[in-house]
Amino acid sequence: MTADGWYEPGSSPVHRVPAGWKFAALLALAAAVFALRSPVWLGGICAAVVLAYGVARVSLRRCAGVARSLGVLAAFVFAVQWWLLGADQALVVCLRVVTALAAANLFTITTRIDDVVAAVEHGLGPLRRFGVRPDRIGLLVGLTLQAVAALSAIAAEVREAARARGAQRSVTAFAVPFLVRTLRHADELGEALAARGEGDR
């Protein structure tokens, strides 16, 4: 399983910003990035995000991992946009995507999920009187992030099993066991949550 984008404990200033503020900043940054059109400004923000990785003292190994996956994505986006809209537009779109994703990644690396969940619960507290259940939404956020890890682990195992049987090119050799295992995982997870008292209130 890849641990791409999981929390890395630390005590840097970026780690210490309360999760709620960090989340708000991330949303603001994403909004700004998609509103701006100037490559200079976008480049500046992108550089600031890169700098923030330094401030957060993210390990080089993690940085390399993020750079690799964003690099591939950026190359792909750039190629498509260039073909469709020309080089200038392609650069802008590319900077937007890379900046937003790099910032989101930094957020997950420096913020404990538990804190995000608590911040979401806290932030949504006022909506309680309209029947919104903040604790449920918080759990949903946690489980969604968790599901990504679980599904990629299942996919990796199924792919290995298919390869072991020389069926790495067969779609069904992947899709069928992947679906079955995903559904079974969902079933088991549901039972485990029920056993831990979720849904009892």
Added chain:
Amino acid sequence: MIEFEGVGHRYGERVVLSDVELRLAERRVAFVGANGSGKSTLARMINGLVLPTSGRVLVDGLDPARQGREVRRRVGFVFTNPDSQIVMPTAGEDVAFSLRRSGLSRRERAERAAEILAEYGLAGYADHPAHQLSGGQKQLLALCAMLALDPAVLVCDEPTTLLDLRNKRRFAELLTGLKQQVVMVTHDLDLLDGFDRVVVLDGGRVVADDEPGPALRHYRALVT
């Protein structure tokens, strides 16, 4: 005290349990039997994950069919596959998740979670990504997450099936030391040495119910 009164269960037409009469008050109870004999179905009834289609179950006088919430507060459950019991990304958060309704502050929950992890041999793993723990450690984590709720009864459905010999032993030793009443479903018969009572199931019926020695003799005779 866990009571099964004339309990039966069917999935559609298929009868998987019939006429189960048990009163379990011993500290260490095991369910053994062949694959498909109904052990998991019976164990799941203790915390209301499965409800009997006839008869009834009582846990300290409470019926899981009606008072599911109170029963689940009393009964912890450890499943076979640790991967699907972990709901939060790090070990500490996963245990803290169990404490979310304890009235403790977030900081206190995190501290308590770290204490519990340390108590069961996972000291220093609070910030560790839960899915990168070894199989044995994951199962310990699942146990910690349950014990954080301080249940009176702990039901374990083949908790050691996916573990190697060393982790199996370790898990069994930890169970021995618990103050909880333990009901364990297992195929690892050598884990049952310290048990007070072994219930043998076959085709959905209780065919033996005794101390480990005689009960396991009966079970072995059944398969040969």
